[in-house]
Amino acid sequence: MGRKRCVGADCSKMAAGCCGVKKQKLSGSPGSGGPGGVGAGSGMAGNGHCGSELGIGSSATVAAAANVSRANGLGGPGGNVSSSGSGSSGTSALSPSPSPAGYSSSGLSPNLSSGPGSGSGGRKMVVSAEMCCFCFDVLYCHLYGYQPPRTPRFTNDPYPLFVTWKIGRDKRLRGCIGTFSAMNLHSGLREYTLTSALKDSRFPPMTRDELPRLFCSVSLLTNFEDVGDYLDWEVGVHGIRIEFFNEKGSKRTATYLPEVAKEQGWDHIQTIDSLLRKGGYKAPITNDFRKTIKLTRYRSEKMTMGYAEYIAHRQHHHYQNGIGHPLPPYNHYS
Secondary structure, eight states, X not given: OOEEEOOSGGGSOOBOOOOOOOOOOOOSOTTSSOOSSOSTTTTOOSOSOTTOBTTTTOOSSSOOXXXXXXXXXXXXXXXXXXXXXXXXTTTTTOOOOOOOTTOOSXXXXXXXXXXXXXXXXXXXXXXXXXXXXXXXXXXXXXXXXXXXXXXXXXXXXXXXXXXXXXXXXXXXEEEEEEEEEEEEXXXXXXXXXXXXXXXXXXXXXXXXGGGGGEEEEEEEEEXXXXXXXXXXXXXXTOEEEEEEEOTTSOEEEEEEOHHHHHHHTOOHHHHHHHHHHXXXXXXXXXXXXXXXXXXXXXEEEEEEEEHHHHHHHHHHSHHHXXXXXXXXXXXXXX
């Protein structure tokens, strides 16, 4: 099946997208109309999440940032793209980066884990636990009215990125927004930490009381490829971003990060149909229409940290991010 590198104007646009959905049941069998109106934000235009393109009917609550030159050789929008179609998710084009002192992606405890497609084969990941710590720092300081945390020590290379918040023992989605434009990590994580926590239109802004029950995931997106067949991607390995024209002839987009289809138990058709509904397509979904979709697949590195892990890291490595403020004690789930 045909593949081509994702280059040009279509791939350099800034996007704000939801990485996941609330648990949902899909009606219809593969090849039929597919799920109707499923997922948060289904059929809603201009909500600023769920993969809607800024400038194509979506909300401007997420500020568009200029594309940043790719300094690390990673494939993705706004720079040179890796054409690698093999290997573990999102790692084949990575430039090794030293781990920040005191933080390691190995030996992770149950609440601190790398997600699907986070890299293997002995190549060091760029995503790190310190990035999740930094996101917690940013949110904590905002909610308590403290000065923002100091500049972190992890790499400031540019990446497309998403910040995801989940809450409770069942890890319900609480907010997820990101960008397909490569942003320097220090400013990008600051921005999307607060955007996903406070401005995801599916949820009310987060409060202090929710902090002890939160989980934060940082996803760095890599290896973007346009593919000629909408089925040319692997569940659990690739994230997908689709472009299509709705019933009114307006161009729409939607995306799922690599873990979403696997977590939902969806196959290729169910995932595509869910994305179409999520992007606002309301007409019956036929196989002929699916063939008109422009699909870009990508990989990601993901790290997840729970609040308890964050507190433990901050207590043992207080000097690193140095928010300079006392942290509240960890409270077990209520």
